[in-house]
Amino acid sequence: MKTMKYKVLAADDEFWSRENIRNLIPWEEYSLEFLEPACDGEEVMERIEEEKPDIILTDINMPFLSGLELLERLQKEYPEIITVAISGYDDFDKVKGVFVSGGLDYLLKPVGKEEMVKVLTKALNLLEERENTKKQDETSRIREHKLSSFLEDSEYSALLSGKLYGQADAQTYVSSTNTFSEVATLMVKFYNIAEIAEKFEYDNLQMSWSIKSRLRELTGLEENVIIFNNSNKMSEFLLVKTADAKEFRTLAENILREFPLEEYGPISVVLHEQTSSLDDIGTIYRELISTLVTRPFNRHHCILSCQEEKRGESQRSSEIQMMGKSAPAHMETELYHLLATGQRSKTEKLIFKTCDFKDCDNGAWTYLDVKQYTGRLTGILYRYVQEKCPELTAQAEEAMDNIDYYMKCLNAPSLLASLKILLDSLWERGEDKDSDSGSGSIMQQVEQIHKYMERSYHENITLTALAEEYHMDASYLSRSFSQKYGETIIAFLTRIRMEKAAELMKDPDKKLETISFLVGYDDYNYFSRVFRKKMGCSPRDYRNNLAQL
Incomplete structure (x- = not known):
């Protein structure tokens, strides 16, 4: 069934004239809903509010409220309604009056089908033009709002490191937007931010604005609330407001319900319920991050509280010794x-x-446990590589970068696979790798993976996901790719991303944090470290060098 997009209301004091217009054309074929005709102008005015017609066809000569009087009132009170006058007399003064009163056209009775279609086409074109203009204006307004929101994010994010970059008056702007001093802080951390970005076609402004809007709705649209996206870590959103402990806990629970696990992946909500000034946000942020690493290393939602970290140091220290999981002292020798x-x-x-x-x-390990254990383990393996097989140093460094990245994503399978691939490379050292050249079908799959990464470099690509997609062992896939292209999968992906980042830096209007996100990194600091390693200088220095050319 065709949806009726616009409504038409006809007005005439003669029954047969009304019926003639009703049956003149098949209105539904033009996506028009023909409303029950009105008997006079007064009836039209009474029905407008409820029925909301888009087009009004009115006879000129009607009792009580004539057609011209109706047109004049419509022009003043409902100028958005398109009006067309119909009359049995070719009277120049009346024709002139129609157009002076905002009428679109003037038709003579009896109205023919061709004339009606022609005037309706004109009316529909005008309505469509208005609608498109309205959409463009709305799109422009939203775009401006998102850009403003992004700039505000940058200013607040600078406060997290204890300093504000940019113009001095920006500090005044940030401070002037707040009328309160004693506030509590909440941080929302997304671990599937790359997959979430895909829903927004990797438009980081739209994604950030959408998430902040949903968070603001959960606060009841209170005015004295600051919500901003950390520009350096697009996966982090901070919410600052006046709230008591119970209210904050309820808000945290509502946030987790608003962003379900199956759709958004795991989320951590960290509460800092002790009130403080916005000027202390840098210190508060460090405490939030310190608490964040105590979350279970698994793919589930969780709520953490900084208040729980304020217990005695001796008690906390003993708990770490009891709960912490670290490599035993004898592991290096063994x-x-x-x-x-x-x-x-x-x-x-x-x-x-x-x-x-x-x-x-499995829930028994915290993020900090995994970080400490893998740090000790990779440190041992890296020293072994440097001493016994230095030709694998680059591969070991890449594995350590991968492990660090997968740890940030709470991706245990990919973390363990990266570690196993590094170990496999030690066992395979010195073996005749040409003997394991792989079948033709395997090489075809490797080529498909190569092409996929070339066009989808910005997506969250992991070795384990590729291996699962192509039904291959991760180590075997890694080895086959390296044999064909002379570099590992992750090395190739990183190179493509850095080359694209360097290309995007030619546009001076693109912020470095935005470029980081566009090439697949939600953590700017991590991106900067990888960029420096691959390109020989920091992203900021690289852009400055481009400007001097």
Whole structure:
């Protein structure tokens, strides 16, 4: 059934004239709803508010309220309604009066089908033009609002590091927007930000604005609330407002319901309920981050509170010793021995089964536990590589970067796979790799993966996801890709991203944080570190060098 887009209301004091107009054309074929005709001008005015016609066809000669009088009132009270006059007399003064009163056209009775279609086409074109203009104006308004919101994000984000970049008056602007001093703070951390960005076609302004709008709705649209997206870490949103502990806890629970796990991935909400001044936001942020690392290392929502971290240092210290999972002191000596003597199974058992590390996402490990354990482990392996097989140094560094990245995403399978690939490279060192060249079908799959990454570099691409998609073992896929293209999958992906970032930096209007997000990194500091490593200088220095050319 065709949707009726616009409504038409006809007015004539003669029954047969009204019926003639009703049956003149098949209105629904023109996406028009023909309303029950009115008997006079007064009836038209009474029905407008409820029925909201878009087009009014009115006879000129009617009792009580003539057609010209109706047109004059419509022009003053409802100028958006398109009006067409119909008369049985070709009277110049009346024709002139129609147009003076804002009428679109003047038709003579009896009105023919061709004439009616012609005037309706004119009316419909005008309505469509108005609608398009309205949409453009709305789009422009929203765009301006998003840009303003993004600039505000940048200013507030600068406060997190204790200093504000840019013009001095920006500090005045940030301070002047707030009429309160004692506030509590809440941070929302998304771990699937790349997948969320895909929903918005990687428009970071739209994504950020949308999430902030939803967070603001959850606060009841209170005026004294600051909500901003951390420009350096697009996955972090901070909310600052006056609230008591119970209210904040309820808000946190509502946030997790608003962004369900199956649609948005895991989220952490960290509460800092102790009130403070906005001037202390840098200190508050560091406390929020310190609390954030105590979340379970798994793919579930969680709520954390900084208040729970304010207990005695001795109690906290003893709990860390009891709960923390770290590599045992003897691991370095034992691991060196097993690697040197080629005891593969025992090496993997030592690494993956110590403290049950192979199941680090079972809820028993915190983010900090995983970070400390992998840090100690990769440190041992990196020293071994440098001493025993320095030709694998670049590969070891890449594996360490991958592990760090997957840890930030709470992606245990990819983290463990990256570690296993590094170990496999140690066992395969010195072997005849040409003997494992792979079948033609495998190489075709590798080519498909290569092409996919070239066009989808900005997406959240992981080795384990690729391996699962193409039904291959992650280590075997990594080895096959390296054999064909002379670099690992992650090295290739990183190179493509950095080359694209360098290209985007030619546009001086694009902020570096935006470029970081556009090439697949939600954490600008991490992007900057990778860029410096690959390009030899920081993103800011690279852009400055471009400006001097």
